[in-house]
Amino acid sequence: MIRPICRHVSRQLASKRPSIPLPSLTNSLRTYSAGAAPSSLAPQPFKWEDPLALQTLLTEEELSIQETAESYCQERLLPRVLDAYRDENYDRAILTEMGSLGLLGSTITGHGCAGVSQVASGLITRAVERVDSGYRSGMSVQSSLVMGAISEHGTEEQKERFLSKMAKGESVGCFGLTEPNHGSDPGSMETVAVKQEGGGYKLSGSKTWITNSPISDVCLVWAKLDGVIRGFLVERERCPPGTLETPPIKHKTGLRASLTGMIHLDNAPVPEENMFPDVTGLRGPFSCLNSARYGIAWGVIGALEDCIARAREYSLDRKQFKGNPLAKYQLIQKKLADASTDAAYGLLAAYQLGKLKDEGKLAPEMISMVKRQNCDRALEGARKLQEVFGGNAVSDEYHVGRHVANLFVTQTYEGQSDIHALILGRAITGVQAFV
Numbered sequence: 371m372i373r374p375i376c377r378h379v380s381r382q383l384a385s386k387r388p389s390i391p392l393p394s395l396t397n398s399l400r401t402y403s404a405g406a407a408p409s410s411l412a413p414q415p416f417k418w419e420d421p422l423a424l425q426t427l428l429t430e431e432e433l434s435i436q437e438t439a440e441s442y443c444q445e446r447l448l449p450r451v452l453d454a455y456r457d458e459n460y461d462r463a464i465l466t467e468m469g470s471l472g473l474l475g476s477t478i479t480g481h482g483c484a485g486v487s488q489v490a491s492g493l494i495t496r497a498v499e500r501v502d503s504g505y506r507s508g509m510s511v512q513s514s515l516v517m518g519a520i521s522e523h524g525t526e527e528q529k530e531r532f533l534s535k536m537a538k539g540e541s542v543g544c545f546g547l548t549e550p551n552h553g554s555d556p557g558s559m560e561t562v563a564v565k566q567e568g569g570g571y572k573l574s575g576s577k578t579w580i581t582n583s584p585i586s587d588v589c590l591v592w593a594k595l596d597g598v599i600r601g602f603l604v605e606r607e608r609c610p611p612g613t614l615e616t617p618p619i620k621h622k623t624g625l626r627a628s629l630t631g632m633i634h635l636d637n638a639p640v641p642e643e644n645m646f647p648d649v650t651g652l653r654g655p656f657s658c659l660n661s662a663r664y665g666i667a668w669g670v671i672g673a674l675e676d677c678i679a680r681a682r683e684y685s686l687d688r689k690q691f692k693g694n695p696l697a698k699y700q701l702i703q704k705k706l707a708d709a710s711t712d713a714a715y716g717l718l719a720a721y722q723l724g725k726l727k728d729e730g731k732l733a734p735e736m737i738s739m740v741k742r743q744n745c746d747r748a749l750e751g752a753r754k755l756q757e758v759f760g761g762n763a764v765s766d767e768y769h770v771g772r773h774v775a776n777l778f779v780t781q782t783y784e785g786q787s788d789i790h791a792l793i794l795g796r797a798i799t800g801v802q803a804f805v
């Protein structure tokens with residue numbers, strides 16, 4: 371149920387739908403809900419695009435938002451992705467375009483955000499990642515990790531000052547948790563904040579592998595103040611030269627269509643009012659990461675679905691041995707069957723997380739379970755489907771190699787899969803195995 375304050379932007383999401391025809395995939399999925407009610411006993415035709423009929427679970431509003439997102443991604447993002455990936459270049463205008471459609475911080479209510487359901491936001495991330503995980507990463511960091519953090523932990527004044535500009539994509543955010551010496555173990559971070567006599571703080575330290583950092587207007591930096599982790603909104607325009615540097619990390623082998631960089635802080639000044647007032651310790655960064663991990667659980671299945679659709683089409687076109695299409699061979703069919711099963715299960719699990727999240731019934735371990743499983747299965751499935759393309763898989767024009775390289779990163783960031791296994795193991799046994 372969308373609250374009234376959001377109706378206006380959520381309608382705007384639907385009305386700003388580009389006038390271009392919807393991609394055929396979305397059209398075909400829509401027919402699920404549009405058809406006449408079938409007899410409950412009659413076997414229904416199997417739809418390979420939506421094997422377990424996720425579409426039947428979605429509200430009209432969610433279907434409409436899905437259409438908007440799929441349409442934008444297929445018509446506006448897909449044509450740019452090959453050049454972006456080749457040149458390791460992220461078009462800053464993408465965030466403004468997403469903002470104008472209401473796709474940024476979409477679950478937040480007020481401050482110009484759409485206030486849509488968690489399931490709707492999952493459908494958006496799935497649509498974006500169907501094109502590229504890097505595009506989804508840029509959006510997720512802005513939406514879940516920075517806007518989500520400000521919405522959850524910020525003061526009213528911080529929300530007023532930052533959220534609406536970020537929702538429009540006028541201001542870009544990044545989330546600085548990982549450090550050169552501390553990734554899976556962020557509690558050992560070395561970045562420090564020192565309180566100044568005249569008020570405010572000065573931050574020093576380095577963060578690495580930070581999505582969006584080179585173009586960020588505001589860096590959410592997690593640093594220790596008197597030994598306790600706190601969140602600070604570091605505004606680039608308020609930092610004198612030499613106190614804040616955000617050099618890009620180049621020559622990546624995955625996620626090349628997103629920008630990644632470092633954050634170097636050398637006594638960077640942060641005014642008093644830019645610290646999150648109440649949240650302390652790892653609860654701060656982990657609460658934002660939970661939302662982003664929820665988005666990843668949907669997103670990676672979008673990437674896998676793209677691999678399935680492309681491998682299916684290729685296997686029907688490509689002929690080997692007596693003019694038979696590859697699709698005629700059992701080993702090829704098994705690869706498609708395995709990947710489709712994982713995608714369908716993954717979507718239903720992500721949908722369940724979304725419903726529970728909206729109802730406030732979500733345990734963080736549930737997110738660990740689905741983020742881990744969906745990332746692992748998407749990487750494995752994409753990698754297997756890559757084989758269907760033979761030598762052509764090496765050409766970026768077939769897209770599958772790009773997804774495989776990206777999916778390695780999604781399995782690694784926001785808690786590498788083995789770390790999520792340890793989180794689950796701790797929840798199952800009550801015994802901590804991290805150290």
Ligand SMILES: Cc1cc2nc3c(=O)[nH]c(=O)nc-3n(C[C@H](O)[C@H](O)[C@H](O)COP(=O)(O)OP(=O)(O)OC[C@H]3O[C@@H](n4cnc5c(N)ncnc54)[C@H](O)[C@@H]3O)c2cc1C
Nearest residue numbers: 545546547548553554579580581625783784786788789804
């Ligand atoms: C493209 C990209 C974008 C990113 N964006 C961001 C961002 O925006 N913000 C941010 O803060 N970070 C970001 N990251 C960082 C990412 O979250 C970290 O890379 C990740 O948390 C893993 O940390 P690490 O690389 O230091 O690996 P390490 O912690 O060194 O781990 C290396 C390996 O050891 C394993 N391992 C570690 N500890 C244990 C243990 N106790 N038991 C068993 N195995 C263990 C891990 O599972 C992993 O397989 C990004 C990374 C990439 C590659």
